[in-house]
Amino acid sequence: MASEEHKELASYLKNVHSKLRKASAKNGSDRAWLDHCANKDVLETYAHCMEKLATTHWTTNCASDTSGATSRIQWTADFCFDYFLNEQYMRFKAKERNIAEKNNLVQDEDEHFSNPVHFLDVGSCYNPFKVYEYLNVFAIDLCPANNSVLQCDFLNVLVGAETIINNCEVKQMRSSSFEVVAFCYLLEYIPDSNLRILACQKAYSLLKPGGLLIINTPDSKHVGANSKLMKCWRYTLACIGFMRIKYEKFKHMHCMAFRKTLHKDVAIRWATIHKELGMEYAINIPQDFNEDPDESLLDKGVQSDIKDFQELPFCFG
Structure with missing residues (x-):
């Protein structure tokens, strides 16, 4: 209890x-x-x-x-270790190149990863990933809980040629500079689908080709209860340029890893082919569908x- x-x-x-x-x-x-x-x-x-x-x-x-229990932090760190240090990314790269060649897509980009892995923790609060030596963590939050986290409004921060920090506040972040962007219990904080999509688009612009967007989101229902929403998430992220390469539903959460494709059209092609009736360009959570948003907090x-x-x-x- x-x-x-x-x-x-x-x-x-x-x-x-x-x-x-x-x-x-x-x-x-x-x-x-x-x-x-x-x-x-x-x-x-x-x-x-x-x-x-x-x-x-x-x-x-x-x-x-x-x-x-499964820790969202441990799940994320373990997947990053396998993907980068155990070079699991090579398997996904090969599949992606095969799809590109069959569809006459020229891939000018290639993976160039750092060790330790450049890791952006959005909505970090207290910087839980700092304990992992193979991660070079850049932790940001609207209101940091300690001085290892920088203040940043991720939805409104600029993306440009360099990272700019003034008085522990991030004003601008360098594009294509991270191997990983982590949203651990972030998207349910953001109040609507459009802003959640904006967050994912910003993650795309900050990731290196072949990099990972990792999303953990709470859900205590059984695996099929919100499957339609999860399908929309996958479709929407594919339209942005991400391929989902890992998905697990645990007792109280979904854990997902999305790869930034070397050629955006590879992901868009998947979205076009696999679009089903009811799939829409949206990242909604169950709480978006309360019938009356003006009801009391006891609804x-x-x-x-x-x-x-x-x-x-x-x-x-």
Whole structure:
């Protein structure tokens, strides 16, 4: 059972998400996001709650031998190790080149990766990936929990020829400079589909050819419950230029890895061929479909949302 502190922390986080979605529906996502970013009290409390959950409740429960837990952090780090250091990327590169040749697509790009791996952790909070020596972590957050994380609004940061940092705030990031961009429980924070797509497009511009976008998102339902949404995610990311190369559904989350293709048309071709009825260019989460966004925080959708975050700390570090 979750402790009272655990429940309170989880409920605060999900209430912030809910209020942000409601403000987005009422005032537009751009206005709602800017207003949220300007609310320093909420951002600081959110950062404190997230760090407390992750470093106290999530870590403790993930260490339990009986929990059946899978850590989103460990899953991401392990996949990066296999992909880059064990050179699993060569297998995906070969498949991609085969598709390109059959379709007369000229691939001018090639993989050139660093060791340690340049790793962008978006919405990092407290920089959990810093313990992995094979990752060179660039950690950013709206409101960092400690000084190993830089302040940055990822949705509005510029992408250019160089990275610019002023007073621990990231003003601009260099394009095609990372092997990995990680969204660990990030997209459900962003209030609507359009802004989530913008985040993925920005990740694409920051990744090197063959690099990875890794997405972890909470979901306590069975694997088929939100399969239509996950299909839309895969289709949308393919339209942007990503091929999904790894997917696992655990008890309380989806874990996905997407490869930035050497030729964007390889991914777009997949999206065109595999498009099914009901697939749309959208990255939605279940909570986007609450019938009345003006209902109280005790509506069914938000209660389900809060339940996910109360359960998640038992399993994910």
